[in-house]
Structures are given as structure tokens and as C-alpha cells.
Amino acid sequence: MSELALFLAHAIALEEEAAERYAELADAMEVHNNKDVADLFRKLSHYSSLHLADVKKTAEGIELPKLKPWEYEWAATGGPESTAAEDTHYLMTPYHCIHLALKNERQGHDYYANAGKASPDAEVRKLALQFAEEEAEHVATLEKWAANVKEPAADWAEDMDPPAEVE
Amino acid sequence: MTVQPNLTAQDFKSDIKPIWCPGCGDYAVLAAVTKALAETGRKREDIAFISGIGCSSRIPAYTNVYGFHGVHGRALAIAAGVKLARPDLTVVAAGGDGDGFSIGGNHFMHACRRNVDMTYIIMDNEVYGMTKGQASPTTASDWCNSKLTPHGTGISPVEPVRLALAAGANFIARGFAGNPNEVARLIVEGINHPGFSFIQVLSPCVTYRPEQREWKQAVHASDATPAQLIAEAMHQLAADDGFTTGVLFAGNRQPFMPERKITATFADFERKFES
Numbered sequence: 001m002s003e004l005a006l007f008l009a010h011a012i013a014l015e016e017e018a019a020e021r022y023a024e025l026a027d028a029m030e031v032h033n034n035k036d037v038a039d040l041f042r043k044l045s046h047y048s049s050l051h052l053a054d055v056k057k058t059a060e061g062i063e064l065p066k067l068k069p070w071e072y073e074w075a076a077t078g079g080p081e082s083t084a085a086e087d088t089h090y091l092m093t094p095y096h097c098i099h100l101a102l103k104n105e106r107q108g109h110d111y112y113a114n115a116g117k118a119s120p121d122a123e124v125r126k127l128a129l130q131f132a133e134e135e136a137e138h139v140a141t142l143e144k145w146a147a148n149v150k151e152p153a154a155d156w157a158e159d160m161d162p163p164a165e166v167e
Numbered sequence: 168m169t170v171q172p173n174l175t176a177q178d179f180k181s182d183i184k185p186i187w188c189p190g191c192g193d194y195a196v197l198a199a200v201t202k203a204l205a206e207t208g209r210k211r212e213d214i215a216f217i218s219g220i221g222c223s224s225r226i227p228a229y230t231n232v233y234g235f236h237g238v239h240g241r242a243l244a245i246a247a248g249v250k251l252a253r254p255d256l257t258v259v260a261a262g263g264d265g266d267g268f269s270i271g272g273n274h275f276m277h278a279c280r281r282n283v284d285m286t287y288i289i290m291d292n293e294v295y296g297m298t299k300g301q302a303s304p305t306t307a308s309d310w311c312n313s314k315l316t317p318h319g320t321g322i323s324p325v326e327p328v329r330l331a332l333a334a335g336a337n338f339i340a341r342g343f344a345g346n347p348n349e350v351a352r353l354i355v356e357g358i359n360h361p362g363f364s365f366i367q368v369l370s371p372c373v374t375y376r377p378e379q380r381e382w383k384q385a386v387h388a389s390d391a392t393p394a395q396l397i398a399e400a401m402h403q404l405a406a407d408d409g410f411t412t413g414v415l416f417a418g419n420r421q422p423f424m425p426e427r428k429i430t431a432t433f434a435d436f437e438r439k440f441e442s
Contacts, residue, residue, distance in 0.1 A: 020177075028189040069176075069202045069348040076346035076388075086345060086371055086380045088189040 001065045003121035008059040009067055011131060014111065015055055018081035018104065019048035025088060032090040040097045048081070051134070058127070080107035091159060093152045102142045109135035176201040179211065181231045190380075192344030192370030193223050196290050199347040199368075200259070201230060203354035207257065214257045217246040219266040222297045223290035223370065226261050240271025243278040243287060250285050254424060257358060258285040265295045268304040268325045279334035279363055284422040286357040286364040289327060290344075292372035292379065300375035312375075327367045328415055329404050332397065337362030339400070339416040343386040344370040349412065356414060362422040369410070382410070389413035 022045035029038035074080060081104040089096070109132050116128035179201040187193050204214060214232040218224035220239035227234030233256075237245045246260035267275055267289045278287065293310070295301040301313050302320045305327065309319040331339050338360040342350035350368055357364030369386065371379035393414040394400035400416040407415075 024185075024194060025189060027184040028187070028194070031184065031186050032189060034189075068206055068352070069199075070352040072348070074348075076349035078347060084345065084383075085190050085192060085194050086373060086383060089373065090189045092189070 002062075003119055003124050004127070005062050005064050007115060007119065007121075007124045007128065008055065008062060009064045010072060010115075011055045011112075012052065012059060012064070013067070013072055014079040014081055014108065015048055015052035017079040018083075018108075019045050019052055021078065021082045022048055025083060028088075029090070034090060034092070036094050037092055037097045040094055040101075044097075044101050047138070055131075080111040081105065089157060091157050093149075093156055095146075095149045095151050098142055098146045098149055102139065102146060105135055105138045105142060109139060173208065174205050174211070176205045179204045179231050181229055183228050185225070185229050187222060187225075188372075188374045190371075190373035191222070192292065192368070192372070192379075193226065193290055195344040195347040196223070196261075196288065196350060196368050196370055197226055197229055199342075199344075199350035199354060200226065200261075200288070202348070202351040203358070204230070204232065206351065206355050207358055209257055213255070214259065215246070215249050215253070217242050217249060217258065217260045219262040219271060220297075221263040221266045221295070222372075223261060223263040223292075224266055226290075240266050240269070240274060242266065243271060243274040246285050246287070247278060247281065247283045250283050251425065254284075254427070259288065259354075259358065260285060261288040261290065263296070263303075264289060264291045264293060264305040264325075264327070265303040268327065268330075272304065272325075276330070276334045279331050279336040279365065282335060282337050282362040282420055282423045284362055284424065286354065286366065288354065288357075288366045288368060290368050290370035291327065292370050292376060293324070294372050294375045296372045296375055326409070328365075328407065329401075331365040331367075332400055332404060332416055335363075335420070336365040336416070337418040337420045337422070338364035338414070339367075340365070340414045341367045341369070341412050343382065343410075343412050344368055345383045345386070346412070349388075353414065356417075360417060362418070362420055369412075385410045386412050389415065393417045395419065 022041045026038045026041035083100055087100055112128045112132035116125050116132055119125050211232045216227040216230055216232050217235045218227050219237055219242040227236055235245055242260040242262050246258050250258040291305055293305045295303050302316045304325040307324055308321055311317055311319045328339050338357055340353040342353045353366050357366050369382055371382055389411045391403055394403055394416050
């Protein structure tokens, strides 16, 4: 198995999982009538899908290894750009959503940047650094979004009709 | 030999969108289940997914295999029936801690000792979520955030893996929803291990037990080789803090599978009723 094939298999899994997770969160937010955040997650899923398509195009003609979910470098947890379920909340606001995405994109950038430094394969190093640059662009875009979104009040998670009320 | 999966995890997801709360650990368990089923290399029509009642018991609807959303606490009875009638199927049962250890507690004990070849996934969040946050059998005795138990339950919680071991389960593992790929691995191992496989997944309920978001810091992978002898497993589990993840026991009992042969014809039965 070539270093390049292994790297591309990781990149595809990373982007695919990120897109799926964002879509799943968009669905969950729609169910909970949190439309603004649902729309944002949907948009993030779309962008991840576009990036996934680019990576798949790069991988065209290369036989990729079939890795088991626990054989990826990130092993037990999800990929570097996959939102952790416990970081979400049904009352979360666009502010939280954008900062979650920022965290994911920064992790994605770090993953590619490290791969670009560590790989013994020149082609992998080149491609990884290119992906890292693209992730840096995503970070910059999200930082602009974040600058336009006001931080919610400290009691944002307070539900006036709380589901935990049991009489 | 590694089985090369023909189907992907996405192929095992249904078109029905989960209605769990955002942040619920069950999303990750669903992802783990679909990844695991894809890894087994089995066809969708060769898998039956059975559940009882509760938030987590909705999971068969979100998968694209044969499913049975049964009655409260009876997932294991139904699953055993399916497996005994159709031994060719891969049978997986799932549910929550209330469904599995309270309403279905008796079934759990006997499913462990009966050792039918199937896999049982418990999504343990130590609370009844669907009915809005009451103490469950695995809730700590001093949890007092429900109006039904304002001073805590005052009774010791069920310890699922120890109970499973004592009752005779042939494979016991624990995973954490925050590590879905690890949970997928445990499910594959459980499915491939002969007999009754029990997998406890710590699956936070962020709505009624928000403090469970901190479980991420508490879980730790087992550094021991999975015990194969009951005595050895009991010794290891005696020191278990409830957050050790990995395969905790992999026994070698023969699965229960009665001989399936036709012992009477329909005509024989008719004669019996006529006489």
C-alpha cells in the first residue's frame, strides 16, 4: 500500500465523516425547531461535501486501501473534522455552531499540516500541505463569519419550558 | 482473512431521521452499528435488529436491516426467538438501561445464561429519558435531580458487566459513545464471538444528565488482555470503576442451539387432536 493511497483514504474518510456529521446535526436541529443552526449545519455539510468531491477527484485512478473504522489514525474517536456529539445542544446558537466548525477546521488543518511534515513521501507532503492551506482558508472564512455573530447571553441554554420538568 | 465489505455504513442507514436530542450519545452508537454491520460483510437481509422501548430502542428504525421494535423489556425474548427459528440470521438486540435491566431484567439474566448466539447492545445513560428523566436501574443512589427521587434512590445501582458475567454471558465489552470507531470494533467482535455477547455502551443523555458530558474525561481503555476464564474476569472486574472500555471477557461456552428437526408431521398432530 503506497503512502499516497493511505493518505488519500484518510482524507476521504475525514471529509466524508465531517459532511455526514454536519448533515446529521442539521437534521437533529430541524427536529428540534432550531432552524438557524440547522441551516448553518446544512451549509457546513455542503462545503464538506464539496471538499470531499475534490479529494475524491484527486484520488481517481489510485487504488485506495479499505480500512476498518478503527484502523484510521484517529482510531477510537471520529475524524479531526467530525463534531463531537457532546459539544452540541438543542438550544445552541449560530455562535456556538460557527465556533464548533472553527474548532473542526483547525483540527483538520493541523492534521494535514502534520501529515505534510511527517510523511516520507514527497507527493503526500505536497498534497497534505495543499489541503492544509485549503483548511486555513476555511478557518479564515469561518473567522469572518464568527466576527459577525454576537455571543449569546450566559443563560442561552435556559429553556423556559424545560423538558426535565417532571411533576 | 479480512472480509472486504461490499456495503458501506451509509447502506445500513434508513431514510428515517433520528429524533434524539442533539448531543445524545445514541447518534454515535447508530454510527457505530452501521459501520460495524458494514464491516461484517453480511447482507442487509441476513441481519435482524430487535429492540424494546425507550429512546435508544428506536434504533432499528434508523437502520436498513430487518427490524422489530418490540414491547418494553422484551427485546431479548424476541431476539432469541428469531435466532432459534432462523439460525442463519445475524441477530442484534439493543435498548437502554431501563428497558434492559428493569423491565427486561429477568430476560437479561436468562439470555446471558441461555447463551444464544446473538449480540445485545445496551445504551446506558443511567436515566429514563423518554419518560422525562427518572432514575433507572443503573442510576447512582445519590442522584437527586428527579422529582420522583428528590433525595436519590437510596439503592445500589445495577452493575451491568458484573451482572452479565455472573449470569453467564459469553462475551462482555464496554464502549463509550464518544469513541464510535472503538464501539464499532466491539460490536464486530461481539457479533463474531459465538454465544451471547453483551456490549454496554456509555451513551450520555445530555438533556436529563448533562453532567455526563464529562464522561469523556473519565473513560479509559482496558490495558488487560480480555479474560477468558470467569474467575479471572471476576478478579479484573472487582477493580472496575465503571469506565474501563474494551473487551472485558471472551469466554468459550458453547452457544445454545437446540437441534432443529421435524419430529412429527402435520398429520400426526391432526390424529392427536382427533383421538
